[in-house]
Amino acid sequence: MAAIELRALDKRFGKVPVLKRLDLSVNPGEFLVLLGPSGCGKSTLLRCVAGLEAPDAGEVHLGESCVFSKQLGIDYPARDREIGMVFQQFALYPHMTVYENVAFALKVRKIEKSEIARRVHAALDMVDLAGFGRRRPKQLSGGQQQRVALARTIAARPSYLLFDEPLSSLDPKLRGSLRSALRGLHRQLGTTSLYVTHDQHEAMILGDRIAVLQDGAIAQCDGPQRVYQVPATAKVAEFTGNPKTNLIAGELHDAGDRMLLIPEPDNFCFLRVDRQCRPLAGRRVILHARPEATVIVPEPAEDDGRLEIVAIMPEGSEAFVHLRFAGDSGQSAHIIARGGHSEMLALGRGRMVGLRFRRANLYDAASGELLGSFGYNGRELGLLDPHAVSPLLR
Secondary structure, rough: OOOEEEEEEEEEEEOOOEEEEEEEEOOOOEEEEEEEOOOOOOOHHHHHHHHOOOOEEEEEEEEEEEEEOOOOOOOOOOHHHHHHOOOOOOOOOOOOOHHHHHHHHHHHHHOOHHHHHHHHHHHHHOOOOOOOOOOOOHHOHHHHHHHHHHHHHHOOOOOOOEEEEEOOOOOOHHHHHHHHHHOOOOOOHHHHEEEOOOOOOOOOOOEEEEEEEEEEEEEEEOOOOOHHHHEEEEHHHHHOOOOOOOEEEEEEEEOOOOEEEEEOOOOOEEEOOOOHHHOOOOOEEEEEEEEHEEOOOOOOOOOOOEEEEEEEEEEEEEEEEEEEOOOOOOOOOOOOEEHHHHHHHHOOOOOOOEEOOOOEEEEEOOOOOOEEEEOOOOOOOOOOOOOOOOOOOO
């Protein structure tokens, strides 16, 4: 049985639909991340689970209990849902000490003083704030204040933990350390957790699974590696690019001994794809390849398509190469490739190069739905492995 289950959830604000017959199941003890762009309904969904918003239709189940059903007239108040929620704002009482902030909700529930003390000290120890009990919020850093907010939630011992972008207001270094702390804390507590973020990198690090929310529905719910390597739709592929991914619209052409993608920006640029794509010959598709899944060919053959290097951007031991189709008069880059620092810098701006794909996904150009993938079996230009990665090309 799912720990959290949403069935056909609808939510509107006025005439604007936010959630559209949304279904989602979270397994017991799972850390599931809700990922999506700003304004897609992530926080609204979380508030519907917590009982802070009433859906317009559908059901919310927590464990064996139905806590909301529009049809049956069930709506448990937030205080009866055994949920702890951590917000982006710390919402600490400035006149109270750290100990008093963590203990406040427990005092309201009239828990015995000895039990409150035990829970507060245990919670502060879990978030590495043992010994900070007498300090006030103004004496703490932003990261420490967020840890206090987390300790306050943990001390209440909820059955479910909900996080609404709790790290988004912190600087990158603090965010990195708190991500690690959250993962460790989740393993220690084993509480079912639902975490909202718009940060793809954060989602990949934290989530046991990632549910990508787009247009009011779950576009994909999978493990982090599958969401990254094989996005369910072209929109998911575009959103999960960090900082950018490659989406090339064009038509697949069967040239006998090889398969070619003829890209829309340059009909005279022939890009080779795996021969297993032959069933899709003649179809308009969108090819998706991450920068690290592309291979630059410094000396392309006569019948290879060619692209111009627009810029080379060093980043540590690697470099990102920005390419554009020669047939396009615009100056913006169309493709990003990633490779070794010295290897990429040796190419030089303005050079014409070829392009190959180690791995790629193909989507229907009209619907954006996944048709198939190739190159995921570890070979340089490996064949489609439908059992391990994606559906057969169809």
